[in-house]
Amino acid sequence: MQLQSESNPALNTVTAYGPDYIEINEVSYGHAVYFAPEGEVHQWMVQRIGDIDAGVLRQVAGLGDSKPDPMAFLDGGATEQKPADAPEVLLVGTGLKQHLLASHVTQPLLGMGIGIEAMSTEAAARTYNILMSEGRRVVVALLPNKEVA
Template identity: 75%
Template sequence: MQLQSESNPALNTVTAYGHDYVEINEVSYTHPVYFAPEGEIHPWHVTTAADISAGSLREIAGLSNAKVDPMAFLDDAAVPQKPADAPEVVLIGTGLRQHLLPSHVTQALLSVGIGVEAMSTQAAARTYNILMSEGRRVVVALLPYEEAA
């Protein structure tokens, strides 16, 4: 399905999708990908919604290299802080159907104030385009339909 007739070459925009591909800036991808409005389109090393882990969510949110204070447990009031460049929300396109993610998978992002929403790939692509066009800090990870079925 064609989403937009025009795309802003400065921003990553989902321009189409189908059962075995996602098109970003008029380039087709047949494997899972994740990306933000600016920057590279990254391959995502997840093949089904069941493969999504807390670590894979931290990776797409850019938190995989975040340093953890080993003494933070001593401060009862210590609340994890969201890095300044972190996304507001991470959208997960789980294929043809929505697959909700277990709380132990999303907790790492939610605890630092990053929203996580899982929905069908079709819905995630549309939602991403809307949030991106509003200037929101959003990251989307999309599983093509065949791989997520």
């Protein structure tokens, strides 16, 4: 499906998608990708939903490896603080159909205040384009639009 491209050409925009590709800025990708409005489009080393874990989501959100705070117990086990440049929301396109992510996978980012939404790749692409055009800090990770489990 072709999407309208009225946005700023300097921003990464999903311009089309199909059964075996995702097109960003009119460049077609035949593999899973993740990206933000600005910067590089990265290959996402995920083949299926089961490959997604908390570490993979941290990578997509642009968060480095966290080291546990040895003093966190003083704050009642407080969660890691969200960096200033972290996204507001992380969209995950799960292929042809929506597949929800397990709570143990999403909880570390949710605890930091980063929203995570899993939806079909088509819905994630459209939602990303809308949020990006509104100037929101959003990151999207998209599996190709085919059945994956």
